[in-house]
Structure formats: structure tokens, C-alpha cells
Amino acid sequence: MTEQLEFYRCNVCGNFVEVVFSGDGELVCCGQPMEHLKPKNKSEEMMGEKHVPVIHTTDSGFDIKVGSVPHPMEQSHYIAFIEATSPDKRYVKRKYLFPHEEPVLKLKCNCDDGIIAREFCNIHGLWTSEEDSEE
């Protein structure tokens, strides 16, 4: 069973998917179950300051930066994407990043209920700004 907006990766071929609508089945790729990537948050003692998205309110929406200490954006180690989701999951925006770019997503919206941010580091995995994301 999957849940909406969960991420899964195939550890054989690298396919990386996000669930648009949930279903009862198991996601399989290259003949084996895909790995469910569970986001880490600031409760992680190691590396959280470089990975947890930091959300700044602006006049027109939000700036989401990774993290409170700037994360490397080198060829071998970088933030591959930042994603913002409204708490009710009605709106999703993802920005793909490349080495040497600044790991920032500038979001224009009237998000009165705030925003949840997730980012993916090619080495250290998935991280979220949301507390208590671990299940």
C-alpha cells in the first residue's frame, strides 16, 4: 500500500517515483520491491543543519533554502531537488537543481496554512522541514 506523495526508488536501475494517487499494490521495479524513502527531519542528530529545508516567508510567498548551514553543490554531492507541498496536499511544486546552483526554491503563493518542504541530497537522501515525519 502506498500513500500519496511518498517517494520510492529502485536500487537496481535508479528509477525514482512519487505517488500521485495511492493504491493497494506494492511498487516493483527490476524484479524487486522499490525502496520507500522516508524523509529525515531535524531530529536527526547528524547532518540535519545542512539538509533540513529552511522556510522563509516573503511578501509574495516563501523562499525555501537547504539548509541552515549551506549544503555543498558539487558535482559528486548536491541537492537534486526541492519540493514544496501545501499541508492539504492540493498543491505541489518541485524544482530540480544541478551542481553549482544555489539550493533555493522561490515560491509565489497565498499559502495561509504554511508549506511543507522536502529536499533530496544525492548522497544523504530525503529530508523534510516537517516535524514528526518519521513513522
Ligand SMILES: [Fe+2]
Ligand atoms: Fe548531503
